[in-house]
Amino acid sequence: MQSRNMAPVAIIFNTVNTILAQGAALGGISMLAGFDQDVTELIPHGSLVEVDPETKTLRLLRGGSGDTAPATFAHGQSETSPVHLKPRH
Template sequence: MKKLVFRQAMGARVRGEALVAHDGFSARYDLDRTAGKFSRPTHKLAGQSYAGKILVLDTAKGGVASAWMLREMAARGVVPLALVFNSVNPILVQGAAFADITMLAGFDGDITANVPHRAVVEIDPQKRLLRLL
């Protein structure tokens, strides 16, 4: 089991399958929020379902619209289990908190290069731990 430590964390302890890509994340422009899939054709996860998955991506994009869209997705039950980024902006952090989505950021290296696509991972924000199972 590989353990990865990070500096920024919030949310509940979760375990699930990771969708990994060195790409950005915008709830507004990258997702079909009704179908629960990545919809932007040029996104590296295009066509894949994000619902109930741990998303491991390079950076968060977008502003206020992305933040409230996370809450809308959570209300519909079509939401990622967790969001894991190399870097994140304060607005998306606020949106994840509002939607009760676990979020991590601030790794020493590129997190997208350290978690294999479709790996099962466990995240414990209180212990500052992301573990590959």
């Protein structure tokens, strides 16, 4: 995928297994997983997001097509608030 410029810039998972993590690492693809909320419910299809693996945040920049109102997340997060990862113990 990398050689054909078809690889994703980042991969976002609610949960991840070792095979997916190894594939992302070997492909040089940023990956975020372990969110405290279900990202498939929070982020509408077709949304523009910003991924920052260093700070472990995903920011919704623009909702998907057809969205007329800003997305509102649980606990009062606005559409530009970061969705933080749970700490792993």
